[in-house]
Amino acid sequence: MNWFDKFCNDFTLNFIEGDRWKWILEGLGNTIIITIFALIIGVLLGIIIAAVRSTYDKNGADMKKRGGPAYVFLKIGNTLCNLYLTVVRGTPSVVQLLIMYFIILVNVTNGVFVAIIAFGLNSAAYVAEIFRGGIMSIDEGQFEAGRSLGFNYLQTMFHIILPQAIKVILPSLFNEFITLIKETAVAGYVGVMDLTKAGDKIRGRTFSAFMPLIAVALIYLGIVVLLTQLLKQLEKRLRKSER
Amino acid sequence: MKKKLTAIITLLVVAAMAIALTACGGSKPAPAPTPAGSGSGSAPAPAAGGKLVMATNAEFPPYEFKEGDDFAGIDVEIAGAIANKLGLELEIKDVEFGSIIGGVQSGKFDMGMAGMTVTEERLQSVSFSTSYATGIQSIIVKEGSDIASPDDLAGHKIGVQADTTGDIYCCDDFGDENVTAFKTGADAVQALISGKVDCVVIDNEPAKSFVAANKDAGLKILDTAYAEEQYAIAINKDNTVLLDQINAALEELTADGTIPGIIAKYIG
Amino acid sequence: MEEALIKVRNLKKHYNGGKVKALDGIDIDIHQGEVVVVVGPSGSGKSTFLRSLNLLEQPTEGEIIFDGEDINAKDADINKHRQKMGMVFQHFNLFPHKTVLGNITLAPIQLKKIPKPEAEAQAMKLLNMVHLEDKATNYPSQLSGGQKQRIAIARALAMEPTVMLFDEPTSALDPEMVGEVLDIMKDLAKSGMTMVVVTHEMGFAKEVGTRVIFIDHGQIKEENTPKEFFNNPKDPRLQDFLSKVLI
Numbered sequence: 001m002n003w004f005d006k007f008c009n010d011f012t013l014n015f016i017e018g019d020r021w022k023w024i025l026e027g028l029g030n031t032i033i034i035t036i037f038a039l040i041i042g043v044l045l046g047i048i049i050a051a052v053r054s055t056y057d058k059n060g061a062d063m064k065k066r067g068g069p070a071y072v073f074l075k076i077g078n079t080l081c082n083l084y085l086t087v088v089r090g091t092p093s094v095v096q097l098l099i100m101y102f103i104i105l106v107n108v109t110n111g112v113f114v115a116i117i118a119f120g121l122n123s124a125a126y127v128a129e130i131f132r133g134g135i136m137s138i139d140e141g142q143f144e145a146g147r148s149l150g151f152n153y154l155q156t157m158f159h160i161i162l163p164q165a166i167k168v169i170l171p172s173l174f175n176e177f178i179t180l181i182k183e184t185a186v187a188g189y190v191g192v193m194d195l196t197k198a199g200d201k202i203r204g205r206t207f208s209a210f211m212p213l214i215a216v217a218l219i220y221l222g223i224v225v226l227l228t229q230l231l232k233q234l235e236k237r238l239r240k241s242e243r
Numbered sequence: 244m245k246k247k248l249t250a251i252i253t254l255l256v257v258a259a260m261a262i263a264l265t266a267c268g269g270s271k272p273a274p275a276p277t278p279a280g281s282g283s284g285s286a287p288a289p290a291a292g293g294k295l296v297m298a299t300n301a302e303f304p305p306y307e308f309k310e311g312d313d314f315a316g317i318d319v320e321i322a323g324a325i326a327n328k329l330g331l332e333l334e335i336k337d338v339e340f341g342s343i344i345g346g347v348q349s350g351k352f353d354m355g356m357a358g359m360t361v362t363e364e365r366l367q368s369v370s371f372s373t374s375y376a377t378g379i380q381s382i383i384v385k386e387g388s389d390i391a392s393p394d395d396l397a398g399h400k401i402g403v404q405a406d407t408t409g410d411i412y413c414c415d416d417f418g419d420e421n422v423t424a425f426k427t428g429a430d431a432v433q434a435l436i437s438g439k440v441d442c443v444v445i446d447n448e449p450a451k452s453f454v455a456a457n458k459d460a461g462l463k464i465l466d467t468a469y470a471e472e473q474y475a476i477a478i479n480k481d482n483t484v485l486l487d488q489i490n491a492a493l494e495e496l497t498a499d500g501t502i503p504g505i506i507a508k509y510i511g
Numbered sequence: 512m513e514e515a516l517i518k519v520r521n522l523k524k525h526y527n528g529g530k531v532k533a534l535d536g537i538d539i540d541i542h543q544g545e546v547v548v549v550v551g552p553s554g555s556g557k558s559t560f561l562r563s564l565n566l567l568e569q570p571t572e573g574e575i576i577f578d579g580e581d582i583n584a585k586d587a588d589i590n591k592h593r594q595k596m597g598m599v600f601q602h603f604n605l606f607p608h609k610t611v612l613g614n615i616t617l618a619p620i621q622l623k624k625i626p627k628p629e630a631e632a633q634a635m636k637l638l639n640m641v642h643l644e645d646k647a648t649n650y651p652s653q654l655s656g657g658q659k660q661r662i663a664i665a666r667a668l669a670m671e672p673t674v675m676l677f678d679e680p681t682s683a684l685d686p687e688m689v690g691e692v693l694d695i696m697k698d699l700a701k702s703g704m705t706m707v708v709v710t711h712e713m714g715f716a717k718e719v720g721t722r723v724i725f726i727d728h729g730q731i732k733e734e735n736t737p738k739e740f741f742n743n744p745k746d747p748r749l750q751d752f753l754s755k756v757l758i
Contacts, residue, residue, distance in 0.1 A: 204406025
């Protein structure tokens, strides 16, 4: 049972001594806080961006005909949204995080807050495309049927398009949540102790790679497996409601 | 089906970890009881005429750094002098700082020399030679800071480079919640300049470079250092022969003025 | 003669800055109770014409006067006018997330603010008319193509439109289901509904149409009573077209 003793010694050294397991717990807490709040920001902002872009695609011609400032605002908004999507999706999230920490929010001392903002803004770009993709996946005929009955653009969206699109959107949104959890592993770059950083911190003290890295990996994996199971349940239920 | 299997395996592993936690947590055994001189033979002393493999992380001037393709620095020159004394050929491996102890432990390297401080944790994994140099952990603050000496650090936000001795000491002394660890020393100094932390604790030599590089930011190094630390050579626990040889060599090289000469050459 | 229900004047639809002319100056009056059947080769612009009548296709220029108002004018409330113009699509376009009853009552409840029980009672009458009252609680995916199209007609009728637009309503159907849809359309025509029908069903045009229109290259090339239209075509393109569709 020599290997077992060694395993126990390693385990004690890495997690029990100096209450190092508390770092893991704190890191896990920060990872979850950053992910959830970033996703909330991402969804709210993402919906706005998707609304602007979808409205421009689907209703822009109508608004152009009626003229007025609304169309001008929509066009400018659409251009800005496109620029935003290009920049956010064209740069690594860790670079965005560093820019947010050292340049934009230079006077904010709370690293977790900065990480929430940075990942939230990052996630918004992807959420926006998830929503837009969901809306665009609905057959144009549905839109025309709604309009032909006399529904205006927004009524058609809410009564006809979105109830169908949500079945496409929800699983992708859940996937974005899962991706985001793993993305936040770079929060350590701005001095935030997330789950990955907690493992690094233990490694920096105990110089054993195996225990902290495997423990951190297992925790991420556990969360992701759990969420994936939930996602499958969700998809099953959505399919059922289709009949 | 395959996914389900993966899920089951994952759960099993997590369960095993949990059981281990209970088993290990119950008795809390003394750390790593490796009897001295047990002679498992995993790392025999290098034979005369052979190689002395040294692991370092050549990004820590003036102790070790690269000059073109060659290694230079205090540690590099001292190692050269030791190898000379033992009649061995010095071979330098440039690796991650965090991998040095592990490599020495596993016998991959004969010794680790990288401005490395002796700590309790490290002593559980490797043996250390007698100290050959002293490192200083300095405190950088902004001009006009209310931190005037290490005694004032309590209650302030401290920036450090992750996993350095500065990080470890500050966490122990002032609590994890007051210490913000950055990937690089430069990031920590940037955070100091923008007011995210109140001071930075870091090795004295890089501290000097950072303060010089950010002249406009009004930074200064406090006259009183935060800590002094003893740099020593890490050697495999089982290799008591090499430990004795190196300790003897260090003693001779200090006595004949070689080591003080090397240090004086790099640190004015 | 009374005022026309729909007056179309100089209707044009251009693409690529005028290089492609889908509609090239259409003028037509459609009167109350008429069944106007529109025929023409594919790509002739006949569907574009129909879809322009309720502005699903935005015309490049021209007037569409409906209920005495130019609905193509900038300040016209097109959503209000569309409530009076029912439309039936080639691909049915039923709402898959709603039951048959939900499909029919959605617009009356949401747009006309008719109480749900009342809207459902009216929907049941319409289902009776299309002979599908037993499908009220089914979802569209459980219906055959012919049944779907009959529901789509009932859905459009639920808004009590003054005119019904049919965009190739039988083109996507299996042959054995064409009859059941045409029967409903015949009933509708007999009840006095004003209808504009784009179709390839020449039998329907002959039997039910009050007027048949031939569109080619975005223009009306010929319009006449069905009898004259089929027996005595004058435009050479129409003669060619009829020789191909009527064997």
